[in-house]
Amino acid sequence: MASDKIITVDHLTKRFGVFTAVDAITFDVHKGEIFGFLGANGAGKTTAMRMLCGLSMPTSGKATVAGYDVYTQNEQIKKSIGYMSQKFSLYEDLTVKENMQLYGGIYGKSNAFIKEKTAFILEHLHLQDEANKLVGSLPLGWKQKLAFSVAIFHEPEIVFLDEPTGGVDPVTRREFWNMIYQAADNGITIFVTTHYMDEAEYCNRVSIMVDGKVEALDTPAMLKQQYQSATMDDVFLKLARKATRSGD
């Protein structure tokens, strides 16, 4: 089932001077999976994610994303992935439509594709009336959903979500996760970091990073069984307490 793996990571390491931010992590992500990537602040998950996105060069180890090598095939990787960061990633002084045109444009999509896709997303999110409003005037929940739609605008194989639901109310978070499920149903692989342990339960598989290493990796049910905990929250606390590094 090697072809099923869309991300392969083998002893991937990143050092900044004497500090080893990511310490020889190894894992695979399967196609169409919702992969939760957890860890306390400073555990190294952002650094690991940046390496997979082609934003940061690994110090050693191997990794492929969508079949492309992170050392040499950066450009192909960037075309195959979508990305949404914890900071809000749309331009507030551009309208909803203009934001979509921009993202379609920088991924090199044709005008016809952009037009069709924009209409589709607007209808899907019931935002037709807001198409020409500035993004800055929309409520945060809508912005977040819009940001996700824009991150998968160019129909990537994988989308990386870096704490996508920070500062959003529970109802919107729920709606947001419905969108994630929908995207996964359409065959997009989801790689998501989060601090909310209830969200970890929504993932197919979860990895937990402690001090730059992947300490645990399994389905939420198996993890709870393995660590004899009732909730993912307990699992996480049991693992995170072992950390010697302090978060930032």
Add this chain to the structure above:
Amino acid sequence: MKPQQHTQAKQKNGAARRQFFSFVKKELLHIWRDKRTLFILLGMPVVQIIIFGFALTNEVKNSKIAVLDQSKDAATASLIAELNASRYFDVEANLTSYKEIEAAFKKGKIKLAVLLPSQFAEDLKHVNKASVQLIADASDPNVANTLTNYATAVIMDYQDRITNKQRLPYSINVETRMLYNPQLKGAYNFVPGVMAMVLLLVCTMMTAITIVREKEMGTMEIMLVSPMRPQMVVIAKAVPYFLLSSINIASILLLSVFALEVPINGSLLLLVTESLLFTLVSLSLGLLISSAAASQQVAMFISLVALFLPTVMLSGFMFPIENMPFPLRMISNIVPAKWFYIIVRSVMIKGVGLAAVWKETLILTGMLLFFLTVAIKRFKIRLQ
């Protein structure tokens, strides 16, 4: 396989072009939506030219002077009339005694007193030698200097006329010509200066701020994860400010030619090309600052303190570099505006060609390449 490769390359080019233009369009929208900043960017050169042109002039016009005429003959009368008629002076008071001179100065009404001793006309005719004393208020040394120069010039003019009538056997005639700027207009001096200042402000500060803003907002990361090449992001960011600067160059030149009557003596093409070169230098400096600054405030602070002040102080626009102490003269060499200022003055006012300013052009080109290389290098390092 070859034709297929060809179409692939074509598609790649098409995609790259779309990326680039989408990004430029987005930048233009940012500027367009921020009407207040746009207004400042386009209005600033106009306001500066007007302020420097009509308010902050160091030319002397209609200065008030006092005359103490102890001779009261035909010669003094016509000399005083001549002074009064020139556009530099207005005779404010006719004094009657020495004592009144100091009083008049202390009142602050007059800047210059002209003393004509008794028997002025007699001396002129019979001894062939008469003297005039000029007393200036030197609390402002520059103005005092200018006024005595102007007054001397008017008196010399007068003398020329009467000596011509008398046909002296011989005389040494000192003839002064103010080359390139016969009317000694201040505008000749500040138009190049304002141009350097405006271009620096628009290009350097605005580019630096806009890039740092994206870093702060987290949108820069999104751009870097996209297939768009980092260099292309940087260039696309600079394009709108290059366009804005072109508009500013045009408005400054139009205003100086039509409102301030400063002629463009040299080649307009060369002048515009040099201005665009300086624009590029400023843009690359902005990129360099943006790679060093972590916040918009820092970017603004560096632009203002490290660039704007030296530009005003050390480019030769406000203070002559020749008079500066050696260390400052050395520092002035690394101020790009100094070289641009020399170029603009030479091309615009003196009307010389590229042959006369090739050295300065070369220095600016070198600076452009240096700043750009360092900026792009630093930009790449940040990605690692």
